[in-house]
Each structure stands twice: as C-alpha cells, then as structure tokens.
Amino acid sequence: MPTRPESPSAAAGTGGGPAPLAGLVPASAVRPEGPPVRVGRGGRLTLAGAGTAAYDWFAWAAGTLHGLRVEPAGADAGVHVGVDRWEPGAAAPVTDVEAAAGVAPVTGVDPRPVPGADERHRIRIGEGRVTVSGASGEGAFRALTSLVQLLSVDALGDVWAPSGTLEDGPRYAWRGLSLDVVRHFLTAAEVTRVIDLLALHKFNVLHLHLTDGEGWRLESRRWPRLTRPGPDGEREYYTRKEFADLVEYAARRYVTVVPEVDLPGHTGAAFDAYPELHGHVRPPHPRVRFLHPEVEAARTFARDVVEEFAELTPGPFLHLGGDEPFGMDHDDYVEFVRLTHRYVREAGKRVVGWQETARAGVLTGEDVLQYWIGAPDEFDPEAIRAVVPEEYHPLVDQAAETFRISPGDVPAAVRAGVPVLCSPNSTVYLDRPYADAAVPEQEADRRRLGLPSYEPVTVAGSFDWDPGAAARSLAPGATVAGVEAAVWGETLTGFDDLAFLLLPRLAGVAEKAWSHAHATWEEHAARLDGYGRFWSALGFGAYFRPGEGPR
Numbered sequence: 001m002p003t004r005p006e007s008p009s010a011a012a013g014t015g016g017g018p019a020p021l022a023g024l025v026p027a028s029a030v031r032p033e034g035p036p037v038r039v040g041r042g043g044r045l046t047l048a049g050a051g052t053a054a055y056d057w058f059a060w061a062a063g064t065l066h067g068l069r070v071e072p073a074g075a076d077a078g079v080h081v082g083v084d085r086w087e088p089g090a091a092a093p094v095t096d097v098e099a100a101a102g103v104a105p106v107t108g109v110d111p112r113p114v115p116g117a118d119e120r121h122r123i124r125i126g127e128g129r130v131t132v133s134g135a136s137g138e139g140a141f142r143a144l145t146s147l148v149q150l151l152s153v154d155a156l157g158d159v160w161a162p163s164g165t166l167e168d169g170p171r172y173a174w175r176g177l178s179l180d181v182v183r184h185f186l187t188a189a190e191v192t193r194v195i196d197l198l199a200l201h202k203f204n205v206l207h208l209h210l211t212d213g214e215g216w217r218l219e220s221r222r223w224p225r226l227t228r229p230g231p232d233g234e235r236e237y238y239t240r241k242e243f244a245d246l247v248e249y250a251a252r253r254y255v256t257v258v259p260e261v262d263l264p265g266h267t268g269a270a271f272d273a274y275p276e277l278h279g280h281v282r283p284p285h286p287r288v289r290f291l292h293p294e295v296e297a298a299r300t301f302a303r304d305v306v307e308e309f310a311e312l313t314p315g316p317f318l319h320l321g322g323d324e325p326f327g328m329d330h331d332d333y334v335e336f337v338r339l340t341h342r343y344v345r346e347a348g349k350r351v352v353g354w355q356e357t358a359r360a361g362v363l364t365g366e367d368v369l370q371y372w373i374g375a376p377d378e379f380d381p382e383a384i385r386a387v388v389p390e391e392y393h394p395l396v397d398q399a400a401e402t403f404r405i406s407p408g409d410v411p412a413a414v415r416a417g418v419p420v421l422c423s424p425n426s427t428v429y430l431d432r433p434y435a436d437a438a439v440p441e442q443e444a445d446r447r448r449l450g451l452p453s454y455e456p457v458t459v460a461g462s463f464d465w466d467p468g469a470a471a472r473s474l475a476p477g478a479t480v481a482g483v484e485a486a487v488w489g490e491t492l493t494g495f496d497d498l499a500f501l502l503l504p505r506l507a508g509v510a511e512k513a514w515s516h517a518h519a520t521w522e523e524h525a526a527r528l529d530g531y532g533r534f535w536s537a538l539g540f541g542a543y544f545r546p547g548e549g550p551r
Contacts, residue, residue, distance in 0.1 A: 026511040032123070032150070039079070043067065043069060044070075044159075045062060046078045048073050050144065054141040058070060064538065081132040106169065108174050108482040109368055109481035109482060110173045111317055113314045121139040121146075121168060123146065125150075145202060177205070177206060177506065178484055178487070179206060179486075180487060183490045184493070194498075212266045217236070220305060223273070223274065228273070243312055256315045259309050259313055259319065262321030262323070270301065287395065290328045302339065310344070324399070350366050353368075358413040363418045367419075369418045371422055371471070372423045414475035423485070425454070428484070431449075431488045431490070434446050434456060435456035437547040438545060459508070460521045463508040463512075463521050496541075507528060
C-alpha cells in the first residue's frame, strides 16, 4: 500500500516548527534574500487576479503543504497576481519581459498543445503584500508554485515569506518524466500524484509508456483483446475516459501528456492477444517478437493503434517507441519505422522516437529524437552470456549489434536537423540502483530496487552532468529539445517503491531542465534539504533517505 500522506505541520517556519526552505528546487534565477515578512494571518492567505487553474493549484498546494486556507479577495488581497504586465498598472508590454525580468528566453522544443506561452515571472514580497507578475497565465502558475514553497507558518498561524524579489523562467521548453506503467501498473489516482509532484518541480511533460511486452495499458476499441482483465479479474489498464481525465488533470497543472505506443518491438502483449500479427514471419526466439512490414495484419494494427492514441492526445506529439528492435532485420526495421512515422503524421501528430529510430532516416526537424544509451552502460555480450542460459546466447548477439551501432544514432539525427531530447540512462534513468548507503530502515529496499544490470550511482553522481554538454559531446551543433528522466517498473511492487526510486533524484533532473545557472552538488543539496516534508505531504513519504545528506 502507498505511504499515506503526512499531515502538514500547523507550526512551521518563523515562530516554531520546521524552518523555511534554504532555497527552491529547481533554483530560481534571482531569489528573495531579505528577512521574513508576514504575508498572512490566522492560517489564511487571500489571493486576487489569478486564473482558475493557477488559483485552484495554489489553494490546493497551500492547503496540502502548509494546512493553509486560500480565499479570493479584491484589491486588498495579500497575494495579487498580474498577467500581461510585470506590475499592476505598469506600461511595460509582454514583449519587453526579457529586459524586465533579466531571465534568458527558453530554448528547445515546445511540447504543449498551444505553444508559445512565456513562463517567465517575477514575485515581489513585502510586509502584508505579495505581487506576482507573469508573462502569461502559465508564467503566473509557475510563480505561485514558487511562492507556495517559500511560505512558512508559525505556531500562531501567521504566514511568512522571505522579503525581496524572485525572478525566474525555464532553460528548456521540454521538461519531462517518462513513466513506465506496463511492468508495474499504476492506478489513475496514483498517476495524478505523480502529476502533482511534476508540477511542484516545474516539469511540463508526462511521457506515459503504455505498451510493452508485458502488457497494454490503454483501452482499444479496434483491438479489444489487448486489454483484458488479469487472472484475478482485476483491470490493469486505463479506459479511454480515465485516460482523457488524466490528460485533463495534467493540463490543469500545465503538464502535457505524451503517450507512447512502442512499435515494432516490445510488442509481446499484442502478439499474445492477436497471434495473427505474426503472419508468415516467425521470430528467431519466442522472447523476441516484432511487427513485420510485410505482414498486412501488422501494418493495419500499427495504423489503428496510432490513430487511437492520437485521438486521445490533444498535445502535438505522439511517441512511437522504436527502441531495441532485437532480432529484426535492419531493412525491415527501417521500413516499419517509416510506416509508423507516416501513420503518426497522417494522424496529425509529430513524432518522438527513441534514438534507434534515427536509423530509419525519416525523422525531420519537426520530430524529436530521444537519446538514452549513455556511458558507462555499453552492452557487454560476454558478461551477459556468462550469466544467462545458452538458449539465449543468439539473442545476446542480436542485442549486441543494436548497441554496437548506437553511437551513430544522435549524429545521424543532428545531421538531419532533428532536435535531441536528453535522457541518458547513465544519469536520468531513475531505476538505476543507489550507490549511497540508506538509513538502516531502507537498506533492504535499496538492495532490492533498481535494475540489477545497471551500475549503481550516488545521488551526487546522478546530478553531475549538463544537458547541453552531453548533447554536444555526441554531436557538435546538436539542438537540445529538453530533458526527460525515465523510471522503469521491473523491480517495483507498489507506489512506495516508485517514490523511493524517483526522489530525491527527480528533483535534480528538474534543476537541470529548468535552471539557467549551473549549481554545484553542494549548492543543490543545501536547497534540497527540507523538501522531504513536501514530498511526504504529496504521498511520496517513502523517498530515499541517504545515511548522510539532505533529508
């Protein structure tokens, strides 16, 4: 069972209780550093000028994290939000926001259904008055997200915040988490918790990995046997309505859902439901099955499921997978990726593909390549042969060839003008085991969780990278689309396991994706200290606690 959210402290910050945070994660470009000032009384804040999504989020977050009531008010509100101008009544138009805010404009690929909204913002905090200025409604939302984390509540119910000015805006337009709900199914309610966590740390993409060899997690009307109840009668997939509700919930948090239908490999669940997808082609091994471009049923299936996913996706992108085409002839793989790319475009969407899809030569500057194969995890076939039964040795050789040619993937995409989404497994695959010792009560979980084939890494080690430098090291001149972490579910047994793997490392990924400044690990760790109470309030109380370091 998931850990129950902790009740927020009624006596936080100035005057008793936990101290205010040392700083935000991700870090802001300019932070308020003055002495604390009172911005509310009696466990209550008043708010004016915010749009519906921003108001609802701020009220929910303030209640969940601090136990505060947020009430609408007029001109005398304690927190006043202004959109389109940096200060109420100021003459500076939105186009002057860069000069006004001193924050560089965002770069990368915009993943949102309606692109272009400027997320830059400013907060001015003084005694009894907070002025929030956003370059857009989304900018105001991000500002209120920062403000709610700066608040503290004392034993008398007075609400405090550091005085001064905060200015901020994102480094990259695409800031995401790829969440595997196939190997371990998460209920819709659990996914909403993940969305809340993403919003807290200013992520804006939830990439849902919905199909794989072990299951198919989105209801299909055209191929209904894909989603059948399990042996115990439990339904482990999302109905179309549930998925649409998740997309809508995420949108209210300014998070865009990018669904993935993984083709042509990783399709064992589809073959289990519909053996006719094999056609006349027999795979080299029962564990390695793939859709073949010469099989009419396979082509029809791919078109159908792409269209169904696209129907439920208001965002501009659909992820077609394309990774690890083990056992598949190169030319057949290339042809199937080209077919699937065409199907996605005909469905009105742009393509995201794992890095292997660059081999098809079909991606353009309108698409996104997701880079994931990073050092030090080069494929070692000899080591794997030594630990697997002999019947699997031919599969090891096939897999080795896929990884052998992977260094050419990103350069090929960059030559074609394709932006690169940075997801190196060496640093942002959050199912990598922890190398840090945990607190004693978590040591058994630390040894159990995480993919055993990955070399463990410390939390500090996973923070030690830069997306721009990583992309340029693969291919000079690469355009960075953004940053996306990933967590895979092979070792998960429940929601608490997910919390353990995600945090605190996901917060470090947020820093890399959002913040323009290049913080040291020590600076990041100092700001991270104290976030545990926020994570616990959101239902992530089982987060990893190192034996030494931030709590």
